[in-house]
Amino acid sequence: MTAADPSRRIAHLDMDAFYASVELLRYPQLAGLPVVIGGRRRAEDDALAAAFDGRLAEIPLDRFARLQGYVGRGVITTATYAARAFGVGSAMGLMKAARLCPQAILLPVDFAEYRRYSRRFKEVILSIAPVMEDRGVDEVYIDFTHVPGGQREGGRVLARLLQRSILEATGLSCSIGVAPNKLLAKMASEFHKPGGISIVQPEELQALVWPLACRKINGIGPKADAKLGAHGIRTIGELAACPRDWLVAHFGKSTGPWLHEAAWGRDERPVVTHSEPVSVSRETTFERDLHAVHDRAELGRIFTALCQRVAEDLQRKGYMGRTIGIKVRYDDFKTATRDQTVAEPLHDAAAIRRVAGQCLKRVPLDKRLRLLGVRVGALVKPQPEAVAPAHHPAEAADPYTAPLF
DNA sequence: TCTGGGGTCCTTGTGCGT
DNA sequence: TCTGACGCACAAGGACCC
Numbered sequence: 001m002t003a004a005d006p007s008r009r010i011a012h013l014d015m016d017a018f019y020a021s022v023e024l025l026r027y028p029q030l031a032g033l034p035v036v037i038g039g040r041r042r043a044e045d046d047a048l049a050a051a052f053d054g055r056l057a058e059i060p061l062d063r064f065a066r067l068q069g070y071v072g073r074g075v076i077t078t079a080t081y082a083a084r085a086f087g088v089g090s091a092m093g094l095m096k097a098a099r100l101c102p103q104a105i106l107l108p109v110d111f112a113e114y115r116r117y118s119r120r121f122k123e124v125i126l127s128i129a130p131v132m133e134d135r136g137v138d139e140v141y142i143d144f145t146h147v148p149g150g151q152r153e154g155g156r157v158l159a160r161l162l163q164r165s166i167l168e169a170t171g172l173s174c175s176i177g178v179a180p181n182k183l184l185a186k187m188a189s190e191f192h193k194p195g196g197i198s199i200v201q202p203e204e205l206q207a208l209v210w211p212l213a214c215r216k217i218n219g220i221g222p223k224a225d226a227k228l229g230a231h232g233i234r235t236i237g238e239l240a241a242c243p244r245d246w247l248v249a250h251f252g253k254s255t256g257p258w259l260h261e262a263a264w265g266r267d268e269r270p271v272v273t274h275s276e277p278v279s280v281s282r283e284t285t286f287e288r289d290l291h292a293v294h295d296r297a298e299l300g301r302i303f304t305a306l307c308q309r310v311a312e313d314l315q316r317k318g319y320m321g322r323t324i325g326i327k328v329r330y331d332d333f334k335t336a337t338r339d340q341t342v343a344e345p346l347h348d349a350a351a352i353r354r355v356a357g358q359c360l361k362r363v364p365l366d367k368r369l370r371l372l373g374v375r376v377g378a379l380v381k382p383q384p385e386a387v388a389p390a391h392h393p394a395e396a397a398d399p400y401t402a403p404l405f
Numbered sequence: 406t407c408t409g410g411g412g413t414c415c416t417t418g419t420g421c422g423t
Numbered sequence: 424t425c426t427g428a429c430g431c432a433c434a435a436g437g438a439c440c441c
Binding site (some may be wrong): 280373 | 406407414415
């Protein structure tokens with residue numbers, strides 16, 4: 001499998017029900033109750049917290065918003081196990097969830113708080129095992145290979161230390177899988193959730209991994225799974241039995257060999273401790289579908305605001321970009337994107353809006369829109385003197401009033 | 406009854422220069 | 424001068440992930 005380095009020990013650490021667990025730390029009175037996290041933050045949410053002067057744990061149950069009677073757009077980001085028992089779950093529309101479980105408590109998503117907890121648990125990991133790859137707010141890969149104790153019991157001893165240290169520092173639990181590579185470690189971390197540690201050795205591939213559904217491979221989503229299923233391939237073992245050439249013929253010369261390697265548990269990707277962003281974007285789904293002509297003024301305001309937010313993100317992160325793009329989603333949920341690459345990298349809102357406005361003129365605008373997005377890609381780090389927001393006197397009088405379409 | 410937001414990567418098609 | 428092969432850049436869409 002990893003003949004080059006059979007002692008390679010890679011861990012995947014996944015926080016257990018991260019958002020819900022953070023919320024239960026803030027609101028211990030909600031333990032065991034059906035709680036749904038999602039939707040837009042509302043003024044009432046802030047008012048409730050303010051009424052108790054930020055002492056969230058003292059808010060009585062009858063003051064929380066309930067799903068019953070929920071009207072509007074929005075999906076569930078996550079739900080507690082008690083709520084899942086009613087059939088509600090991630091990505092479900094809140095109105096549908098309200099019918100299934102009207103008594104559920106509705107909490108707004110608070111990414112800033114989740115990011116704070118994310119930083120704390122990652123600091124704990126880095127203090128113990130410094131080769132860590134950030135894979136989002138609630139999961140990381142860690143290279144145990146050269147960490148003192150990282151080889152003991154196949155990595156179990158170090159995994160236990162990490163779990164204990166994270167729990168002490170944050171009050172949160174996590175699951176850890178340790179294997180010869182990232183692919184198998186990711187699968188292993190799912191084996192004993194929550195709070196589990198799973199060790200996979202190379203020789204255990206057939207017994208532990210081959211019986212699993214293909215969908216358990218990180219990178220096989222619903223489409224690829226359906227296509228495999230149409231050929232009668234349902235388990236990773238069945239995938240492993242497919243000749244590589246057959247997979248190349250049916251899935252292409254990139255995906256085909258990858259599927260074969262994945263089924264055989266082979267994955268040489270390193271744990272990457274640093275990466276640069278490729279693009280920065282902002283998008284928003286409207287409260288109601290908007291028409292390009294009838295709602296032109298409102299669309300223009302939203303469009304300008306999106307460009308400003310992207311520009312702020314770029315400047316805060318210290319990037320400029322040459323490829324400016326837009327995304328629209330129509331009322332029938334079909335999506336169109338357009339982008340344009342310019343000669344000089346940009347990062348100021350007016351310039352982004354000008355190019356994005358050109359892109360917007362290239363999409364059909366005969367149907368109502370439900371979403372609008374703005375993206376900047378082909379990022380570069382600007383020269384130091386260019387970091388300050390560019391000021392163009394010639395444009396000062398007309399930064400955002402250029403025609404939308 | 407619907408279906409968020411912020412990303413990365415891959416595939417396909419096309420235009421263009423050699 | 425025309426044609427095909429090839430590499431490259433870019434654009435658009437889509438799959439997938441958290």
